Amino acid sequence: MSKSADVPQKKNPKTLEWQALSGSHHLAPFSDYKQLKQVGPRIITNADGVYLWDSEGNKILDAMAGLWCVAIGYGRDELADAAAKQMKELPFYNTFFMTAHPPVLELAKTIAELAPAHMNHVFFTGSGSEGNDTMLRMVRHYWQVKGKPQKKVIIGRINGYHGSTVAGAALGGMQGMHDQGGTLPDIVHIPQPYWFGEGGDMSPAEFGIWAADQLEKKILEVGEDKVAAFIAEPIQGAGGVIIPPETYWPRVREILAKYDILFAADEVICGFGRTGEWFGSDYYGNTPDLMTIAKGLTSGYIPMGGLIVSDKVADVINEGGDFNHGFTYSGHPVAAAVALENLRIIREEKILENVREETAPYLQKRLRELADHPLVGEVRGLGMLGAIELVKDKATRARYEGKGVGMICRGHCFNNGLIMRAVGDTMIIAPPLVISKAEIDELVEKARKCLDLTLADL
Ligand SMILES: *Cc1c(COP(=O)(O)O)cnc(C)c1O
Numbered sequence: 329m330s331k332s333a334d335v336p337q338k339k340n341p342k343t344l345e346w347q348a349l350s351g352s353h354h355l356a357p358f359s360d361y362k363q364l365k366q367v368g369p370r371i372i373t374n375a376d377g378v379y380l381w382d383s384e385g386n387k388i389l390d391a392m393a394g395l396w397c398v399a400i401g402y403g404r405d406e407l408a409d410a411a412a413k414q415m416k417e418l419p420f421y422n423t424f425f426m427t428a429h430p431p432v433l434e435l436a437k438t439i440a441e442l443a444p445a446h447m448n449h450v451f452f453t454g455s456g457s458e459g460n461d462t463m464l465r466m467v468r469h470y471w472q473v474k475g476k477p478q479k480k481v482i483i484g485r486i487n488g489y490h491g492s493t494v495a496g497a498a499l500g501g502m503q504g505m506h507d508q509g510g511t512l513p514d515i516v517h518i519p520q521p522y523w524f525g526e527g528g529d530m531s532p533a534e535f536g537i538w539a540a541d542q543l544e545k546k547i548l549e550v551g552e553d554k555v556a557a558f559i560a561e562p563i564q565g566a567g568g569v570i571i572p573p574e575t576y577w578p579r580v581r582e583i584l585a586k587y588d589i590l591f592a593a594d595e596v597i598c599g600f601g602r603t604g605e606w607f608g609s610d611y612y613g614n615t616p617d618l619m620t621i622a623k624g625l626t627s628g629y630i631p632m633g634g635l636i637v638s639d640k641v642a643d644v645i646n647e648g649g650d651f652n653h654g655f656t657y658s659g660h661p662v663a664a665a666v667a668l669e670n671l672r673i674i675r676e677e678k679i680l681e682n683v684r685e686e687t688a689p690y691l692q693k694r695l696r697e698l699a700d701h702p703l704v705g706e707v708r709g710l711g712m713l714g715a716i717e718l719v720k721d722k723a724t725r726a727r728y729e730g731k732g733v734g735m736i737c738r739g740h741c742f743n744n745g746l747i748m749r750a751v752g753d754t755m756i757i758a759p760p761l762v763i764s765k766a767e768i769d770e771l772v773e774k775a776r777k778c779l780d781l782t783l784a785d786l
Contacts, residue, residue: 343383346371357492370742375402378760378767380747390747391757391771396565396597397628400673401762407629407666407673414665423452423659432659435668439636442606442671444615449637452659456596456622457491459633460559463592463618464495465653467557470590470641473648479589480514481550483543483558487520489566490559490594490620499559502566516550518542520564521572524706524717524725536573544583557590557617562608565597565758568751569715571708577612590641592618596633600624601674601761603711604684611711617641624761627670632663679761688712690765694772695757701776703733703783712763716748716755716775718782727753728786736785740778746771748778 338344347368350356356364371383378401380388393399400407414431421429432452440448451466453459464482471479484490486501497510501517521539523532530538547555562577564570584591593616598608601624605611609619617640622633637645645651657663674680688711695714699707705719718737720728727733734750741748741755748755759771 338384340383340385343371344368346383377401377403378763386745388742388745388747389767389771389774391759391775392747392749393758393760394628395623396602396758397623397626399600399602399624399627399761400670400677400679401627401760404627404629404673407627407669410665410669411630411662414662418661420661422656424654428659429661429664431661431664431668435659435664435671438668438671439621439634443619443636444607444610446615446640447619447636447638449639449642451635451637452664453622453633453635454631454655454657454660454663455491455633456594456620457493457496457633458655459596459620459622459635460490460499460594461493461495462635462653463557463559463620464499466618466635466637466641466645466651467590467592469648469651469653470644471556473644476553478554479556481555482515482592483546483550483555483589484515484517485520485560485564486517487522487567487570488517488559488561488564488594490561491596516546518546520567520570521576522564522568522570523573524708525568532573533575536575537579539572540576540579540583543580544586547583547587547589552587552589555587555589557592558584559592559594561594561596562598562612562614563603563710563713565713565756566751568754569708569713569756569758571710571713571715577614581614590617592616592620595619595636596622597624597713597758600671601680601683601711602713602758604680604688606680625670626663626667629670630660630663630666631657632660632667674761683712683761687761687763687765687768691759691763691768691771694768695775697772698776698779701779701783703779703786709757712759712761714757716779718753718755718779731786733782733786737778737782740781741774744774744778744781746774746778748775 350369351365373383374381380390436450439450484499488501490496490499497505498512498515523535527535593609595607599621603611617638619636626632692709696707705717718733720726734753738750
């Protein structure tokens with residue numbers, strides 16, 4: 329492996345070996361391979377609570393909960409024990425062709441208890457992307473059973489993220505993914521409710537209405553008789569923690585009530601407590617017909633996703649004959665056992681109550697203190713989600729064009745024991761739900777230091 333001169337000396341000889349293996353054999357997701365080969369990945373070796381350690385022994389506060397998923401924090405033996413027990417009892421059996429097993433049935437019941445009252449059915453998958461593929465297949469099946477097979481078009485949003493299978497990429501609105509084979513027919517997109525980036529001279533309230541009205545405009549343009557569903561994240565995550573203006577969801581609800589189309593909420597990030605409620609849809613008072621789940625479902629300890637389905641949709645497809653869809657690992661017993669244990673911990677340890685009443689208000693108050701920093705154009709957040717917009721000019725919201733400020737800041741964070749993610753020049757966080765107030769203090773202090781270092785570089 330070729331190394332550039334500014335790579336610091338390694339303390340652990342294994343670090344270089346592992347980095348070389350990356351260059352020789354590992355094709356990593358969402359990475360620039362040339363750059364990755366030159367620099368080598370940071371090797372994460374172990375974790376506990378909200379902290380990670382890399383192979384050089386550095387301790388890092390993980391303000392992204394892995395990839396939005398490690399809700400209960402790292403190092404919970406109960407989940408490892410639940411997996412080991414299930415592996416010994418029944419490591420695998422499928423749920424195809426009229427079979428099932430206890431963990432998948434118990435988990436479906438538990439999720440139905442937590443979901444909104446009108447949603448009582450769950451289809452399991454191995455990931456969030458597969459959950460959204462399932463959504464697409466299920467809504468088209470639904471309309472076929474209803475005798476309206478021409479209702480196939482799904483409306484998504486520009487800069488939405490719904491995963492990286494072909495259907496996930498196509499439903500999402502990421503141009504870079506569309507450009508690499510991630511498109512499908514009969515999927516269209518409307519603008520996102522990103523006031524800071526796109527609101528122009530409108531107030532947030534006006535812009536929220538405008539963005540919601542784009543949905544109605546698109547339904548009328550495509551024709552209600554052709555539209556199957558609208559899919560949206562309650563709060564866009566990978567797009568940059570985009571919290572819609574308060575007027576947005578109420579106006580979307582009004583529009584959805586006027587037209588006979590299904591509403592799919594992608595709860596892969598918002599689900600299982602990120603907003604302090606069980607689902608982002610609960611937080612906003614939305615009543616979706618379908619909800620995609622993954623990530624927090626197992627706190628990321630093992631892969632699992634799914635689609636929660638309303639009684640309205642289930643009643644139709646229950647009469648629709650074969651649903652020709654499923655995955656080998658749909659409802660995997662070990663994943664189901666881990667999910668059950670994870671949900672037990674979230675409930676019994678009253679993690680959502682603590683987020684709602686204690687730690688989320690504290691995180692939001694402390695994060696907003698960063699708004700006075702000269703590099704910061706806006707700090708926004710909700711529950712255990714936050715975003716910091718880095719700008720050149722606070723008043724005009726103008727960016728440092730072409731400087732890669734977000735990546736500079738992310739580098740400083742990593743080197744100073746903090747993981748924040750950069751989406752363009754927006755720094756985002758989604759820490760484990762169990763982060764304490766003292767750890768929040770550490771997060772905010774480190775973030776300020778890294779903003780200072782970033783500004784000094786510019
Ligand atoms: C992560 C994510 C997905 C995709 O989940 P995978 O498990 O990576 O397939 C889908 N939707 C949203 C909102 C996500 O954040």
